[in-house]
Amino acid sequence: MKTTQPSMPTLEELQHLMQTAIQHPQRVRGTFHNIINTSYGIGADQRLAIYQRGYILRLLECMRAEYPQLIKAFSADWFDTMAQHYLASHPSSSTNLNDLGARFPDFLQQDRPDKQESVQDDAFDFLISLATLERFRTETSRGKGSENADFNQFSLLETQPLDSLKIELAPNLRLLKSPFQLVDYLTQLNQSDNANNSSPELIKQTQHIAICRENYRTQYFIVKPWQFDLLVLLQHNTNLNDVLQQINQQYADSAIYGFAPFFLLQAASKGCIRGVCLVTNK
Amino acid sequence: MTIFNLPNLGLGVGLRHQHFDYILQHKPKVDWFEIISENFIADHGWCKHALMQIRQDYPMVMHGVSLSIGSTDPLDKEYLSALKKLSLEVQPAWISDHLCWTGVQHLNTHDLLPVPLTEESLNHICQRIHQVQDYLQRPLILENPSTYLSFAASTIDEWDFLNLMAERTGCGLLIDVNNIYVSARNHGFDPLEYIKKLHHQAIVQIHLSGHTDLGDHCIDTHDQAVSESVWQLYARLKRYTGGVSTLLEWDANIPDFPVLHQELLKAETVIEGPMPELTLESAPEPEPDLVAPTTQASPVSNPIHFVVGDAQ
Structure with missing residues (x-):
């Protein structure tokens, strides 16, 4: 054993100092010269820099993996700059990296340069919409899905009156109302990638997207406005009769009641629904 | 259960x-x-589903990167609970993590940060190992990390620290021979002495991986084949231990499985030989203008195998 040096920080002090140095290098410049051994090889700053560089590059790589379409649609340099700002203000507090990019769409919304202006720029709306879609895709991909659902129960949608049913949506279903035809844009973006064609066309027209997972494959299911609202309501209330009444009032269209079973069967086949059962306490 | 009941699983690879x-x-x-x-x-999702299918055909070990056994933050009970839950599903042969800390103030740097090797750290870490082992109801296996800095406050050599830790808590050791090599190059100790002085009966598993040599220091990048020097170190440790479970890690620039498998199978045939590149006495101090080129602009230590994916 070697002898310890006097006036060294405690373990707790040292860890707080080192974490600050890694996450905010500018705050603790030069502090480490008496703390880090420099008797061999490279200097203290260079040693610390390995951790500082590794920290940001490692997390940046995770952000890039979660938002590949955003990088394609804008640019890698722009993305890296925004992601670094985001990581500086939203350091990870989780033991895994699944939530690292969770608040990135909100961050982009908060950070938009036109947020004080009366007329907002479409480009930022598009950016935030695309970021939200990518985050939802990640959540759907990793979340609890409907793969283990008993498909026999979905026949209740065909055999029983709708007002007698309860619907449990898949927990990983995500719903996005985009001001743009986002799914079409992404299809073109990825095709142009392959064929090296011109930039995809972005059409400003509302698109209602259910992000769902069927047999462990995440997909975009484009739905009509009433179908979208039906799913939104079912996320909070499993009683189908209550929900259909609200939809009927909202859309004043009695035909919806007739179309609903077909839509729900289609949604079930795409993994949006995990369970259907009879209401027992009517 | 003690570490002495743990089996030699043979040659394995990190599942990616x-x-x-x-x-x-x-x-x-x-x-x-x-x-x-x-x-x-x-x-x-798909990854968990595939994992459970693969588990039906192969033994598995759970290797963690967020236990943060050396942190001065309280142990994360939510994490431990999730780890235990996963272990009930996966039924691993053992659960391992690293001798390191990953963050304080409830933040996570997602890096394996070095601890000062002092009595204070040793007491702190041993106390936490006892808590983890009591909770998981099994011995914890801890790995020596690759490090890029050491602390002036340190009073204990890393091999002694590991030995004392295992002795006081009954935990097992996962010895990463590439990490020993990387740290030896970065701090100037003799890797052969390190390996010789370990308590070999406490070693449950060995890790092998590749690193990036930058001339005046090395980075543990897990992005290439195992170097000849590391194979030689492995051969020596294999002789000392009599053979324990050995695993190849590859986390960046990941090759097709058959290539990875071939690299792993070298462990069967590796025999001890001269190590001209290995000992510090023979590793020349590089001239500034002779620094070996790096394979990437900024090699990242401890790369994360971050999963975003669906069924193909």
Whole structure:
């Protein structure tokens, strides 16, 4: 054993100092010269820099993996700059990296340069919409899905009156109302990638997207406005009769009641629904 | 259960999602797989599904990167609970993590940060190992990390620290011979002495991986084949231990599975030989203008195998 040096920080002090140095290098410049051994090889700053560089590059790589379409649609340099700002203000507090990019769409919304202006720029709306879609895709991909659902129960949608049913949506279903035809844009973006064609066309027209997972494959299911609202309501209330009444009032269209079973069967086949059962306490 | 009941699983590789389909289709002749626990703790998608299918055919070990055994923050009970839950599903042969800390103030740097090797650290870490082992109801296996800095406050050599830790808590050791090599190059100790002085009966597992040599220092990048020097160190440790479970890690620039498998199989045939590149006495101090070129602009230590993926 070697002898310890006097006036060294405690373990707790040292860890707080080192974490600050890694996450905010500018705050603790030069502090480490008496703390880090420099008797061999490279200097203290260079040693610390390995951790500082590794920290940001490692997390940046995770952000890039979660938002590949955003990088394609804008640019890698722009993305890296925004992601670094985001990581500086939203350091990870989780033991895994699944939530690292969770608040990135909100961050982009908060950070938009036109947020004080009366007329907002479409480009930022598009950016935030695309970021939200990518985050939802990640959540759907990793979340609890409907793969283990008993498909026999979905026949209740065909055999029983709708007002007698309860619907449990898949927990990983995500719903996005985009001001743009986002799914079409992404299809073109990825095709142009392959064929090296011109930039995809972005059409400003509302698109209602259910992000769902069927047999462990995440997909975009484009739905009509009433179908979208039906799913939104079912996320909070499993009683189908209550929900259909609200939809009927909202859309004043009695035909919806007739179309609903077909839509729900289609949604079930795409993994949006995990369970259907009879209401027992009517 | 003690570490002495733990089996020699043979030669395994780190399970990475790029290889799921290949493994499921071809069922390659690998003795076992090691998973990164954190990649599956909160996953209910394709990766977890594939993992459980692969588990039916192969023994597995759970290797974590977020236990933060050296941190002065309280142990994360939520994490431990999730780890235990995953272990009940996966039924691993053992659970391992690193001698390191990953963050304080409830933040996580997702890096394996070095601890000062002092009595204070040793007491703190041993106390926490006891808590973890009591909770998990099994011995914890801890790995020596690769390090890029050491602390002036340190009073204990790393091998002694590991030995004392194992002696006081009954935990096992996962010895990463590449990490020993990387740290030896970065701090100037003799890796052969390190290996010789370890308590070999406490070693449960060995890790092998590749690193990036930058001339005046090395980075543990897990992005290439195992270097000849590391194979030689492995041969020596294999002789000292009499052979224990050995695993190849590859986390960046991941090759196709057959290439990875071939690299692993070298462990069967490796024999001890001269190590001209290995000992510090023979490793020349590089001239500034002779620094070896790096394979990437900024090699990243401890790369994360971050999973975003669906079924193919």
